[in-house]
Amino acid sequence: MASPPNVGVFPLSHTDTTEAPRDERREGELAALLAALGGNVADSLLKPNDDIWVRVTADTWRASAETIKSLGYTYFCFLSAIDWMPSPFGKGEDDPTQPAPERNTTITQGYTGGATRFQLLARFVKPYSSSGVNVKCDVPEDSLTVESIVSVFAGANWHERETWEMFGINFAGHPDLRHMYLPQDFEGHPLRKDFPLLARIVKPWPGIVDVEPLPGDDSEEDGE
């Protein structure tokens, strides 16, 4: 009962008997996707009993969305972006009186790889089932522009507005690219990693101050 069921240690000498779990339904779906998308696909990943990831090239973003829709993925789930740059501010818990700590600045993209700092991420689902596909795409560094998919999925309208506002990624052909949440004259893109979280900048993180232990409490309690 106590040990989590999915965590197993497999002996290395028996690698031939510990097969990776198969997921034939998703394998079939991924094969259909790859066949239909053809040269648009830059990379793909299938995690058995989990999900499918497909990364398409930036210039075919809209065409790929159309192809995916024609394969039956007619439900638009969401569209957003990921900024893969590690935050220069860390968790915002630095002591302002100390010199800034050395931080990792290498950009490592997640599943299906990639080469750019920003990646688009969208999810389309086949209705009546739980078969979905996570579609990613590199956003070109110089123009930060991809084609809008509003003409394919009308619901992408607000999502693209939000992504434009939060990440500064332009969507060519979007009918109405305005601020979604922030004032119209707001400058900056809050979800970029180099946009500081002001609350953590104006007031130093209280955790850096030495906290006196509570009376009768010797060990540090984590609470969880």
Place this chain on the structure above:
Amino acid sequence: MSLLGDRQQLSYIAAQAADARVNVELETEGMTLNIGPQHPATHGTLRIIARLDGEQVVWAEPSAGYMHRGYEKLTEVRTFPQVTALVNRIDWLGSFANEVPFILAAEKLMGVEATPRAQHIRTILFELSRIANVSLFLGDLGVQLGAVTPVFFAFRDREYVLNLIEAATGGRFHPNFDRIGGLKDDLPAGFIDETRNVMKKLRGFCDEMEDLLFGNEIFQSRTRGIGVIPKDVALQYGLSGANLRASGVDWDLRRDQSLPMAWDKVDWKVITHPDGDSFARCWVRLQEVRESTRIVDQLLDTIPSGPVMVKVPKIIKVPEGEAWVSTENPLGEMGYYVVSQNDQGPFRVKIRSASFNNISIVPWLLKGVYVPDIITILASLYFILGDIDR
């Protein structure tokens, strides 16, 4: 009461278009109507700008952002267990349901699964928050259509459910009870009997609502055929939950998705309605409360024994990876795309909230409707502001 078939839907839309054309030919002078940000019909601070031509809406645009709290940014400076306190406040009427998909995503990345007992209790609390959420919707719906009585019934009966949630979790609105690997605590003594009583009361509440509100002629004429959303449009806009099922899409993530929860262990129905109008959306929600009480009743009978928490490290570090988990929340599909880079906190969390998609259809849907129907349609789409703005 005949069902609104495709032909009728089309003729309704055509009639509205014809009306709009006549008005254009007469060259009436338009006006802009500003509804909100503070308006009783908006459950918070949503502003709707409607361009009117006479009594008809020519163009309408909801303006969100009055409650944007930046949760996606805030998650990046929190540890995984701390995030539940944030996501609690997204859909504040069904808070516990917000925690579950995030915790499931974190568990998926860690390769941990909650104990059967924890899964069961999670599902019970999940359904209780659905009941609390949707019963308030039913009362509020009446108020927005001019019937003041139902809201008193709703607040009365929702209180019983909130008391249950408080008894189990300690919080009426923000339980913050779900943990990676299980739950904070076991159920209190007497919870099961009390819940059974409350579920009986809630079924009575549903009957009452059905008689009082749904059988009411004024209510029917205000909602039938108003704000019709066809199936394919609903899917394109990413509508989910009752809004989608009211357009005849038989799709419920509780049934059609395999998650480590207990919905597949009990017998219940997915409620759909073919009409896609405001009435259908409200009706589907009412029936879903009824089904939820059935789910809770059956789950109470079969709670497995055992611990409610698996062993997880005190300081939780989530391995590198990406995971998407969504559940069928009271408002619709609520999902989290969590990116972890082997750290104590998430690298990026994309919060896919139901109301954001549900409300993005409003500019399309309000075109050509009459002013009083704006309120009906918004009420029937049912959104929580925190769920739009996050």
